[in-house]
Amino acid sequence: xxxxxxxxxxxxxxxxxxxxxxxxxxxxxxxxxxxxxxxxxxxxxxxxxxxxxxxxxxxxxxxxxxxxxxxxxxxxxxxxxxxxxxxxxxxxxxxxxxxxxxxxxxxxxxxxxxxxxxxxxxxxxxxxxxxxxxxxxxxxxxxxxxxxxxxxxxxxxxxxxxxxxxxxxxxxxxxxxxxxxxxxxxxxxxxxxxxxxxxxxxxxxxxxxxxxxxxxxxxxxxxxxxxxxxxxxxxxxxxxxxxxxxxxxx
Amino acid sequence: xxxxxxxxxxxxxxxxxxxxxxxxxxxxxxxxxxxxxxxxxxxxxxxxxxxxxxxxxxxxxxxxxxxxxxxxxxxxxxxxxxxxxxxxxxxxxxxxxxxxxxxxxxxxxxxxxxxxxxxxxxxxxxxxxxxxxxxxxxxxxxxxxxxxxxxxxxxxxxxxxxxxxx
Numbered sequence: 001x002x003x004x005x006x007x008x009x010x011x012x013x014x015x016x017x018x019x020x021x022x023x024x025x026x027x028x029x030x031x032x033x034x035x036x037x038x039x040x041x042x043x044x045x046x047x048x049x050x051x052x053x054x055x056x057x058x059x060x061x062x063x064x065x066x067x068x069x070x071x072x073x074x075x076x077x078x079x080x081x082x083x084x085x086x087x088x089x090x091x092x093x094x095x096x097x098x099x100x101x102x103x104x105x106x107x108x109x110x111x112x113x114x115x116x117x118x119x120x121x122x123x124x125x126x127x128x129x130x131x132x133x134x135x136x137x138x139x140x141x142x143x144x145x146x147x148x149x150x151x152x153x154x155x156x157x158x159x160x161x162x163x164x165x166x167x168x169x170x171x172x173x174x175x176x177x178x179x180x181x182x183x184x185x186x187x188x189x190x191x192x193x194x195x196x197x198x199x200x201x202x203x204x205x206x207x208x209x210x211x212x213x214x215x216x217x218x219x220x221x222x223x224x225x226x227x228x229x230x231x232x233x234x235x236x237x238x239x240x241x242x243x244x245x246x247x248x249x250x
Numbered sequence: 251x252x253x254x255x256x257x258x259x260x261x262x263x264x265x266x267x268x269x270x271x272x273x274x275x276x277x278x279x280x281x282x283x284x285x286x287x288x289x290x291x292x293x294x295x296x297x298x299x300x301x302x303x304x305x306x307x308x309x310x311x312x313x314x315x316x317x318x319x320x321x322x323x324x325x326x327x328x329x330x331x332x333x334x335x336x337x338x339x340x341x342x343x344x345x346x347x348x349x350x351x352x353x354x355x356x357x358x359x360x361x362x363x364x365x366x367x368x369x370x371x372x373x374x375x376x377x378x379x380x381x382x383x384x385x386x387x388x389x390x391x392x393x394x395x396x397x398x399x400x401x402x403x404x405x406x407x408x409x410x411x412x413x414x415x416x
Contacts, residue, residue, distance in 0.1 A: 008327030
């Protein structure tokens, strides 16, 4: 009798495993998970396994500043360029290094910032920091980087991203099965040392949300050396009245 | 008292209620495994490599066990599975309460509800009490089944005693 109960309980668990695997196989992209999770512990950063290469010396000649000391060539995003291969030199606030960017398809145009809003003053320079996986920054720095068309990654779930996100941000949910593909694609886009030293801003829901820290660690693990985490996340962005874009496109 | 607590009238209702609770709890997790994986990660108890597999399998086991209780199929096995799951949930939440790691339990809802630390800690205490209540329901089912088994074995012994010729 007891053996029979154990067998039945095992059958329930086995049926659960089979149904779970079948359901996952047919799940949509944002509902699917990879069978083996690889989640870095956002609170304990492991030592980097790959030796860190020295930070690249600025290589481009594009300088378009008026009063600011340095410039940056950013990856093609919402408003920088209409040609995928073009690079755009823009005025900036101490962002290094100055580099050429690899070719990448330009995302669609998004909501423009409020024209009369005074530009926020950044509190720091945005140099590469290969010794740290990420640096936490607040709204003023985030807005300054956003205005310079730096790459933004949204680490929240795709469904949440579609309800509203920072204009130009790409969806990179660490909980969805295609995150490694997306990270690999980004690595392919920025496949040289200089490009990997360009700033990247990652955000999630603020508060105790660690998704952005986890994604930052993933990127740091493959040599992205200039990653920033928007510590207060999207709710803070909304509170400041900054522009928001809805839908599946950046 | 013992007779009332193990009465079939109560037992069938406990069985149906427990089954329904587990079916209802399983559906949002089945619908959104990545969010449930996130919830499991927040507990910080499981190796990263097992988080996704648990997030996939656990809701289906809950669903099947709940359905088995509702349909009255493999009742004892389903009751035992649910008992083990509840014990795991209680231990997991209690460990995090002890650590002061405020989490959403992910029991019935896997969406991030943006609660404060204090709200989460309070909810975790409520969750432990609720799960203990459900564990009592499992105990009632176990007790009723045991009593039923004892009575049927006594009846068969008595019947055997009468029928056996001297």
